[in-house]
Amino acid sequence: MSLATRMIAVLTSVGLISGSFLAIVGQITKEKILFNKKHEIEMAALKVVPGAHSVKMIYENRDFAIFEDRDEAGHLVGYAIQAAGTGFQDKIVLEVGLDPTLSKVLALTIIEQKETPGLGAKITDEASFLRFWRNRDCRQELSLRKPPVSDPASLAPNEVNAITGATISSQAVLNIVNEAIKKVKQLQSEGKLLSKE
Amino acid sequence: MAQKTIKSEFFKGIWSDNPVTRQLLGLCSVLAVSNAVINGVAMGLAVTFVLVFSSLIVSVIRKIVPNQVRIASFIVIIATFVTIADRVLAAYFPQLSKAMGPYVPLIVVNCIILGRAEAFASKNKVGRSIIDALGMSCGYILTLLLMGFIRELLGNRSILGYQILGKWFEPWVVMLLPPGAFIMLGLIIALFNLIENKIKEKQKLR
Amino acid sequence: MNLLVIFISAVLINNFVFYYFLGLCPYLGVSRKIGPSISMGMAVTFVLSLTAVASWMINHWILLPYGLDYLQIVSFILVIAALVQLVEMFIRKVSPPLYQAMGIYLPLITTNCVIMGLALLAALKNYNFLETVIFGVSAGLGFTLAIVLMAAIREQLDLADVPRPLRGAAIALITAGIISLAFMGFSGIIK
Numbered sequence: 092m093s094l095a096t097r098m099i100a101v102l103t104s105v106g107l108i109s110g111s112f113l114a115i116v117g118q119i120t121k122e123k124i125l126f127n128k129k130h131e132i133e134m135a136a137l138k139v140v141p142g143a144h145s146v147k148m149i150y151e152n153r154d155f156a157i158f159e160d161r162d163e164a165g166h167l168v169g170y171a172i173q174a175a176g177t178g179f180q181d182k183i184v185l186e187v188g189l190d191p192t193l194s195k196v197l198a199l200t201i202i203e204q205k206e207t208p209g210l211g212a213k214i215t216d217e218a219s220f221l222r223f224w225r226n227r228d229c230r231q232e233l234s235l236r237k238p239p240v241s242d243p244a245s246l247a248p249n250e251v252n253a254i255t256g257a258t259i260s261s262q263a264v265l266n267i268v269n270e271a272i273k274k275v276k277q278l279q280s281e282g283k284l285l286s287k288e
Numbered sequence: 289m290a291q292k293t294i295k296s297e298f299f300k301g302i303w304s305d306n307p308v309t310r311q312l313l314g315l316c317s318v319l320a321v322s323n324a325v326i327n328g329v330a331m332g333l334a335v336t337f338v339l340v341f342s343s344l345i346v347s348v349i350r351k352i353v354p355n356q357v358r359i360a361s362f363i364v365i366i367a368t369f370v371t372i373a374d375r376v377l378a379a380y381f382p383q384l385s386k387a388m389g390p391y392v393p394l395i396v397v398n399c400i401i402l403g404r405a406e407a408f409a410s411k412n413k414v415g416r417s418i419i420d421a422l423g424m425s426c427g428y429i430l431t432l433l434l435m436g437f438i439r440e441l442l443g444n445r446s447i448l449g450y451q452i453l454g455k456w457f458e459p460w461v462v463m464l465l466p467p468g469a470f471i472m473l474g475l476i477i478a479l480f481n482l483i484e485n486k487i488k489e490k491q492k493l494r
Numbered sequence: 495m496n497l498l499v500i501f502i503s504a505v506l507i508n509n510f511v512f513y514y515f516l517g518l519c520p521y522l523g524v525s526r527k528i529g530p531s532i533s534m535g536m537a538v539t540f541v542l543s544l545t546a547v548a549s550w551m552i553n554h555w556i557l558l559p560y561g562l563d564y565l566q567i568v569s570f571i572l573v574i575a576a577l578v579q580l581v582e583m584f585i586r587k588v589s590p591p592l593y594q595a596m597g598i599y600l601p602l603i604t605t606n607c608v609i610m611g612l613a614l615l616a617a618l619k620n621y622n623f624l625e626t627v628i629f630g631v632s633a634g635l636g637f638t639l640a641i642v643l644m645a646a647i648r649e650q651l652d653l654a655d656v657p658r659p660l661r662g663a664a665i666a667l668i669t670a671g672i673i674s675l676a677f678m679g680f681s682g683i684i685k
Contacts, residue, residue: 098357101349105361109368109568116372117564123379146422153620177499179682181508182619203386207681208443209461259682312522316607319515348679363575367568375564390614393567397610466513467678470671474664482537482659 095160120191131188136160136171139188139198150278157275157284160188167191170284173202178263181205183214187268189229193276199224199268212261214288220261223252228258232269235262294419301423308431308473313399317367318432318471320391325448328436329382332429334377334392338369339401340421343409347417350410362405364397370396400424431476437474439463497628500621504632505680511640512607512674514615517608521641522666526652531645532578532638539634541578541603542612544614544631549613554583570613573578643673 136146136158143160150157154175162168169191175184183204201215207269213219227233228248237248237253246252253261278284307313317335322329345365353361373390377385395401399479404424409417440446443463445453462468510516517538549570557563582600585593603609612633616626647669656665 094356098354101353101361105349105364109364110565112368113371113564113568115570116375118561120375120379121561121564125376126384127379127382129378145576181503207461208464209459238470312519315522316515316611319518360572360575361572364568367571371564371567374567390611390618393614394516394607394611396571397569397607441555462675465678466515467671468618469515470674474660474667474671477667478657478659478664481661481664484645485659 102120132156133158135186135202136173136188139186139200140169141172141188141197143171146171150283154184155271155274157278169197170275172271172275174267174274175203176263176267176270178204179206179211179257179260180269181264183260183267185264185267187224187271189272189275193272193279194228194230194267196224196227196229196272199264200286202265205258206260210254211257213254213257214260214264219251220254227251229272233265235265237261294416297416297419298423298426301420301425302430303427305328305424306427306431306457306480307400307403307424308360308428309477310478311400311403313403314428315473317391317394317398318428318435319466319473320387321441322432322435322469322472323443324387324440324462325433325436327384327387328429328432328484330377330381330415331388331391332425332432334373335395335398335400336425337373338366338395339404339425340418341369342366342401343421344414345404346409347412347414358410359402359406362402362410363380366401366405367396400428434476435472436470443468497625500625500628500681501632501641502680504629505639506677507683509636509640509677510611510633511637512670512677514530515609516611516635517606517641521670522663523645526648530643531641535634535638535641537600537659538603538606538608538637539631541574541581541600541609542630542634542637543627544577544581544630545574545609545613546616546617546626548577549616550621550626553617554623566614566617570610574609599679608633616677640673644670647673 109287133146137160139144140160142162145161146158147161148156149159154173154263156173158171158173159252160169160171170189170193171186172189173184175182177183181204183206184202185199186202187199189195190197199221201221204212204214206212206214215221223239223243223246225243227250231249233249233251235253235258236250237258239252239255240246241250251261251265277286301307303310305311308315308318310474314335317331319332319344342362342365349361370393373395375393377388404421409418412420435448440448441452441459445451445457445459460468463472504510508514511518511521518571552569552573553566557566557569578600582593585600616629619629621629645667648666651665651669660668
């Protein structure tokens, strides 16, 4: 066999064998990986709307998605909005729950962040950040309370707490949420917030 | 005699030819995933898997592959095993896979793997190649674990997520950040050099 | 606006060397003199820009439409290898002086994790075409900045009396750590 044919033969067979191997592995893991991705986002969408039993995606754009949350009887209990933006270090992805009239933030959860551990990363922390996001009035823009208070009850209805030493991260989250709420309201006024039955 | 060479083949990867501290290969993954011990364990296992299996295959086919397409075939083989490791992690350990981000796929350009395939497995018998790969992996894992251990303990007061140090210890957050990784690895390499120098001096005295 | 964010973030905040730890081999190997470091940086920036374009096309025109995402790693690495070969041949034919200046670094670049890292990160971050190109160029500039900074410091460091065990890679890594610490000051400049 000449060298050229040997080279081609070897490369082709290496390519074919590894290609078929990968195709098998790809098939086996594909569904599981897709399920993992979907599962995480849907669990978050359930979490941010209390009383929700099932979710359905009704709108999707790059880095922005709206889910409809329904209770067991099938009544609309709120919307979960997935949104993203730039934080202190890198991208922050979060989900925020809104009531059906879009006038109240129900809860917030952070899906992805790379903020400074011990400071900005506290945005994922229930005790120091997330619990101050329950039931905020979002008919007007939300604003940041600094210096932070220790009791959620002493915040104004449209205020959320900043984190001491991580104002930029807190502000970034706030901006993402305000932006997302604005977008949802815009979509609603255009009549695009209807479930495609 | 034969047994001794196998032993030294294995142990050279851990100390005298340690891929990280002596050969300075694969630094990016060591620095990136060593902020917690668990990431280090997962990364170490992934690299071991890729290194052992690609060494095995490269060694098996070493006589069939013409010299000119050697590197190309090695890269395809390595990339195949890296993809398998990446997909399996993403499917069954989604949290870990997310924490390690692009660094699992980046094993494909980790110089340890191609370096061993090229320098050792393509010239040696299957058995020895596997021993060599195992030794190198062990050296890599041990360095990774040492880094992960120090960084997680000082940066987060914990090991594998369990709190070890009490509240009295103010965590060194910088240890979890990139600068901490660079400085810690620099110090570890310096320590290894120091020990190596001491050993050499002693041998000279004898 | 978004493009500016990507640019600043890839050059300063999430610098490929100081934040993603990519491209450390040439960073430790080449960065001893400022001159060669600039050539290396230029070569990497050039290849990064081309890789950004090529990897985006492969990902969005072939892999994703046909559900072949499990071939991502294999195809990226092969494309990068082929691309570097082509660039090398092209430069050698067209401009021998340029080849003299940066040609010797090109083969090194194939196994450089900066390039592969860029292809993977751009796919992971789901950037569109323009964003990917900007990301590639700015990642290259960030790498150049890092490698030149490091060379400038190491030229001085050669004159210093460094303790023996720290010489070489150890002090280079610690220096990198301190520069990386300084770069952390850039975090949060995008709001």
